[in-house]
Amino acid sequence: MVQGINDRLYSYAFIIGEADKNAGKRVVYVSADMGAMFTAVKLEVIKRLKADYGDLYNDDNVMLTATHTYVSNAGYSHQQLYQIASTDDTLAGYSSQNFNAIVNGIVTSIKRAHATLTPGTLSLAQGELKGATVNRSEFAYNNNKDAKDFDSNVNETMTQLRLNNADGTPVGLINWFALHPTSFSNKFGGVSES
Incomplete structure (x- = not known):
């Protein structure tokens, strides 16, 4: 069983909108250090944002993405197949603590x-x-x-969006380039934190 912490997990949120801070047209892009993004997480994030911002941030303009790391929390899906896959020696396939920690982190970053x-x-x-x-x-x-219609068996085009302050x-x-840099196995022991 994996235990301990190697690195902290983060949620990075960017809001892109019109020059008028009060304008309604904006997009929220979140990249969270998670294995996958599930509908249940997005629904809860939208619900919590609605409580503070009304309809400003909603299902149409909030995009949640996962970095697809293999060394993050499990047990946060409301879908049974993923709960089975998340089962460990405690037989816990779903953890409301993990789910809420993820949702809270994403909402905080937004x-x-x-x-x-x-x-x-x-x-x-x-x-x-x-290469x-x-x-x-x-x-x-x-x-x-x-x-055989393509020059390569991978997409070698990197697309990157840079966000700068006015100065x-x-x-x-925000970078879109397909990599799969996982280097930890399920035998990883982690680093203990006190």
Whole structure:
């Protein structure tokens, strides 16, 4: 069983909207250090945001994503198949404590982003990263009828959105490039914290 902490898990929230801070048109993008994002998490996040912000943040303009790390909490899905997969030697497949910790963390990151809204700029960059990633199953990929129509068996295009304050100070980056950098096994012992 995995125990201890190697690194903290984070939720990064970005709010992108019109120049008028009170304008209703905005988008929330959250990247959370989790294995997967489940509908139950999003529904609860939206419910809690609605209590504080009304309809400003809703299902249409809040996007929650997971980094797909393998060393994060389990047992937070309301779907039974994932609960079975999360079962450990205690036979606990669902943990309301884990679920609430995840939801609270995401809501907190969105509230912090909301409280620090400031004018800024966006810039988009795109480029090719040849050889930076690999296909995890070339055999399966090659069974696609159109596999030979592409130069590579992976998408080697990196897309990155940069967010800056109005004075040019970097606020954050959102990057879309497919990697699978998992390096911990289920035998990982972690680092104890006191």
